[in-house]
Structures are given as structure tokens and as C-alpha cells.
Amino acid sequence: MVTAVIPQNAAYDADFPGRLLRFSAVEHVLLIGGNNTTGGGDNRLEVLPCSEPSSGSAWNAIVDRIKTPYFLYFSRCDLHLEERPLDRLLSTAQDTGASWVYADYSEANEYGICPHPVVPYQMGSIRDDFDFGPLVLIDSSAARSALKKYGRIPPYRWAGFYDLRLKIATDGELFALPESLSIVGTGKERKTGREPQAHFAYVDPRNSDYQKEMETAATEHLKRIGAWLAPRFNDVPVAETRFPVEASVVIPVRNRARTITEAIQSALSQKTDFPFNVLVVDNYSTDGTADILSAIASRSTLVKTITPEREGLSIGGCWNAAIFSAYCGRYAVQLDSDDLYDGDDVLQRLVDFLRTRNCAIVVGSYTVVDADLHVIKPGLIDHREWSDSNGRNNLLRVNGIGAPRAFDTSLLRRFGFPDVGYGEDYAVALRLSREYRVGRIYDSLYLCRRWEQNTDSVLSVEKRNLYNAYKDRLRTIEILARQRMHE
Secondary structure, eight states, rough: OOOEEOOTTTTOOOOHHHHHSSSSTEEEEEEEEESSGGGGGOOOOEEEESTTTTTTHHHHHHHHOOOOSSSEEEEESOOOOOOOHHHHHHHHHHHHHHHEEEEEEEOOOOOTTEOOOOOOOOOTTTOTTTOOOSEEEEEHHHHHHHHHOOOOOOOOOHHHHHHHHHHHHHSSOOEEEEEEEEEEEEEEEOOOOOOHHHHHHGOOOGGHHHHHHHHHHHHHHHHHOOOOOOSSOOOOOOOOSOSSSSSSEEEEEOOOTTTTTHHHHHHOOOOSSEEEEEEEEEEEOOHHHHHHHHHHHHOTTTTEEOOOSSSSOHHHHHHHHHHHHHHSSEEEEOOOOOOOEESSSSHHHHHHHHHHSSSSEEEEEEEEEEETTOEEEEEOOOTOOOOTTTTHHHHHSSSSSOEEEEEEHHHHHHHHHSSSSSSHHHHHHHHHHHEEEEEEEEEEEEEEEEETTTTTTTTOOHHHHHHHHHHHHHHHHHHHHHHTTTT
């Protein structure tokens, strides 16, 4: 019933196809890439020569060649898979009628066998780095129907599999089975957190051609489902409220005694032609941060310390405490409690942009540094993948909008922040970009620390899944809202 599809990439194991052919459900093995045209003499093993296993031409050819009801795509070969779990995938596909079935898996590393659950797929799961695990079972007729209905895969170099997935997902169900069905790794790998290079891969200029392809595929999908927005924007309404100052630097903080003084000094050092203040929202710190804030506020009337009405707020709730306070200025400008502005003209540049460019939000660029402010890879993050014509659509594919962020406070008060500790800025950026223009500054305005106290540093699989699922849910909400705009 199954054709196994295996890319001959750097991790290819020559013995792997033979092991799969011992399973009664596996009728055929299709090797993608490489130069072996004989299949080792076994007529059940076929090679599809190609230079890019993820290309559009490769995946068009794969779908054309599949004769079995299902095909099983392996993203890696260093895995242990038994026949019974494979049968479980098949029975799940048959019982549910799903077009695409994937499952939890386990990882063999230096600590033993560790579970690796996957995230359930939803409408907003359109990011190209979605983790389906090492094997995906795809209904062959669903794949053929999707390409017939929505067109063959364009001549992408890298986005072929991504485009196929999005087309299948337009009408079909992608079903996550919460059972570990395979084990990946050799047991020698070290279990580490998410590396900075992976975290920032989508803004690495070396990946620009790859990212453009992924953006194109995602954009076509949004058009297909009626969620794409043309570059037409509402004017930012004139503020009807009187504000005490022109701008407020907003710093939510909890237990940052080590860095909060530097952050506040960075804000106070700004040179502007307008009055501003610094709103520090102390989220019930217990490490001495409150004493530091009290001492600073006693020396500077520009620093206003806000204590939320209740404990237990996340970053988004702290932002709401700031923007709805009587101290907040016409513009609210972000500064994290462990970061610094890159220069003394940052606040002026951000506010000037908001004043003159009819934007609800302006986002600068930042430089990644370590705990001691030494520049580390990948260095400058400028989000040059953004475009005025398609940026708010591509924002649904990527995981962030950048920093520092400056907002029109009147609009912020219309929507507020979700009270979460991860993705609160992404939620607001999606909502504002639905109606209003987003401005960009591509010079470095901000020093962003990557250190052990970041909210996304050395995440467990479970925490990373929680964050990814939440952002997928934000995308689902936004896609549904944008679809309603076209009704």
C-alpha cells in the first residue's frame, strides 16, 4: 500500500531502503537524488535523479510516479522504525480520511531515549519550518487532486515540498497522531537548546533566495484561501487624547537586577526634540530589582515605576499596564529589560518615522550580542525580507517582526496586548498590519542580548511546541479575520 520516498541527502543510509522493503506494507522505494540508476538490481527500488530533492520538479515527478494508495516521506534516514508503527500510521489515515498523517517521535541522545512530541496542524500552521517529524504518510490521491485543482508545483529550487503541503492543506486534513512511532539519532548526539543560527535562519541574508521562494509559495496559498491583503492601508487616525509626553519608552521587568540599570540608562541617554519618559513596569520582582528602580526614580523624574494591580501578569499584561496608564506618551517604544538602544538618536528616529510616514508601527533593526555586549552571530538582524507590498502577508509565514518596535499609542489602546510571555509583540504586529502600514528602519538601533535568561533560550521540546502552537493560533485568528474582510 505504501511507496517509501527517501531523499539521498547527506544523512542517507544505503541500508535503509532494504530495511523498509522487509515491511509487508511497503511495495516500492523511490530514492530522490543521487546517481544510482540501477537500484541495486531490486526492481522495487527506483531512483529519481535530481539535484534538489525539495525542488518543484522533483515533487511533481514524485507525485506522478506514485502508484500505491499512500506514500511515506522520510525527512531523515537515521531512524529506527518497526512494522507495527507503520501499520498504525496507515490505519489512522484510513480511519480518519486524513490526507496527511504524522506522529510524535523519540530522539536517541546522550541522555537516552527522549520523547519529541509534535504540534497539531491548524489553518495558521503555514510556517515553512513546521516540524512534522521524520516521517509523513500522504494520501496519493489527495496529492494528485491538489495539484490538479491548484496547479502543478512551480519550478522552485527549495519550496517544492512546502508548496505541495500547502496545496494539500487547502482542502485536506493534516492529522497529528500523539504516539511515538519512531526513534531518530544514534544515541551519540548531544541534547542542546535551539542554536542562534537556527533561531535567525529566516533573516540570514545568505538564505535570501530560499526565503523568497518560501514567501512566494506562502503568498500563493494565502491568495488561494482568500486571506491575502493587497498593499492598501488605512490612514492612522488623528489622536483625540492629550498625552503627557510625546513618547514613552516601555520596559517590562521581572528579576533583572543584573541588566535593568543599563537598560534605563540607555533610554535616558536619548537626545530628542520632544519630551519623553521611561515607564518601567515592575512585575513584582524578588531579586532586588525594585530597590534599583526606586533609587533610579529618586534621581530622575523621567522614570516612572508602575506596579501592576495584580501579580501573575506576563509581558503582554505589563505592556497593557504601561500603555493604559496616565503616564504614557503619544508613542510607545519598546525596550526589553536586558537590552540597550544602539546610540542616543534611536528614540528620535523612531518617533520621526511615526510622525511623518503614516504608520501605526515602525520597526528598526538590531544587532545580536552576548551577555557582555560582544557581537555574536548572526550579527545584524535587519529583516530585509520585508516589503511594503507583501510584508504583512509574509509576516504570517515567519516567526517575528523584529526590534525595536514603536507604536501609535491610540491604536495600541484599541487592541491591547494579549497577556502572554511569548508572541505578544507578534500578535499586535499581525493585528496592526491587517489595517495599517508598517514602517521599517534597516540600520541597527538596538543591541539584543542572547543569553541564558532569554525567554526562548535552551527551550525544552514541550516549551518550544507550546510557543509554536500559540503563534500558529495567532496566525489562524489572523487568517480567519482577513478572509472575513473579503466576504
